[in-house]
Amino acid sequence: MNIAVRPYKPADREALRQIAYDTALMGRSADAFFQGEEFLKDALTAYFTDHEPQSAWVAEVDGVVAGYIIGARDESRMWKCFLTRILPGLLAEFLRSGLIFKVSNCRLFKGIIAGWFSGELHAPDFSAEYPAVLHINIKDGMRGAGAGTALINTLLDVFRRDGVRGLRLATMSDKGATFFRKNGFTLLFEGKRSYFNEAAGGKVPLYIFGLKMKP
Template sequence: MHKNAESMDLNENQKVIFEEKKDQEPVIRKYCPKDREAIRRICADTGFLGKPIDPVFEDRELFADFLTRYYTDMEPESAFVCELGGEVGGYLIGCCKPRVKLFFDLLYGSVLLMKLFYRYFFKPYKPASKKYIRWLIFSGLKQTPPAPKNCPHFHINLLPKAKSPTTTRRLIDSFLSYLISRGYSQVYGQIVVFGERRKPALFNRFGFEVLNSVEVTKYKEYYPSKVFLFTVVKDLKKTPLLYSK
């Protein structure tokens, strides 16, 4: 009887552990408005080569506005999130309307620049943030490589706890399937490459062609090696999913 009781306790403990692991399995789903703040927070928490942007630029609000506002506010239907244990641990935000985004950037970008200039002189920002702003104004466009015109694109960010090859694949494949269902045949991304991460051979393995790259200098004082921004493009007719042969 005692042994049976121990077996029952063990089975119950195993069941609890199994349920906990099940709860921790990533769920990939479409974006909804309640995810907006989580996306903005993750954007800032991963903005400096996968780490928090704060040492480089202290204004998280403006940083998230520049990088996520169009996608969450103007084209939320093209965004996906990775949910882990009931919390958003990563996202993929996409754009299928490049002309709309260009118009948005021209209008809303002007508003953001006005805020940026005002805070630069009156907030006041710390020296590191002011240096980042000077880089943004004088070098940001020059250090952004050309991209295909009128082509969908995406940005992906994951917190360390949510990062895994499987999660990344499922998140990107969800967006690629979404593009194919809407009749698109091509997509591009602009990916930060540094150290031993994301070599060109890796992009080729996933069916992406490297179009060009530019060295990015905004992290020069914070990171010992060179940092590049690569433009990579994928032909969805040849390889519709990330791991397609």
């Protein structure tokens, strides 16, 4: 396989969004837990593609976009932008289109609310030491060929060059956890999540990994 990593460009937007949707549940499709494909694509990727595209790269395998890495150098800035510029439109669409009444969506939100009240969603705040965040996903069938490693090395080089202090990510995938350990990340927190019980057949792990880039 011929792997090439290059900066994200607007023409990659749809391919990136599709991969995000197709890999949302530990590398499998979001169909298992959500109804509303465009809505979820926006929720997962709109900040990165539309507001911080300079921190996004794609990997082409034999000329086809096979995966991406998207980052935010300052998570607090990302949340500010998400809450003021993306979330209002998402909420309006959620109500207008009737997605609020879909069974799998109700189940997911019920699970999230229950998790909130039970304390299961609690995780320590690592943002001071690790202010940057990333998401990475490779299409099924193109994994294990080196695209993920090439993407993460690209992002790390640029973030280091730009003086980013620390970087973190959350994953529910055991294979993903192995990948991040191999790439120098340290496990900061491990928990369990119940809101994918139906889709995943039980509680799933949640791992938070971090990498300090400056002493």
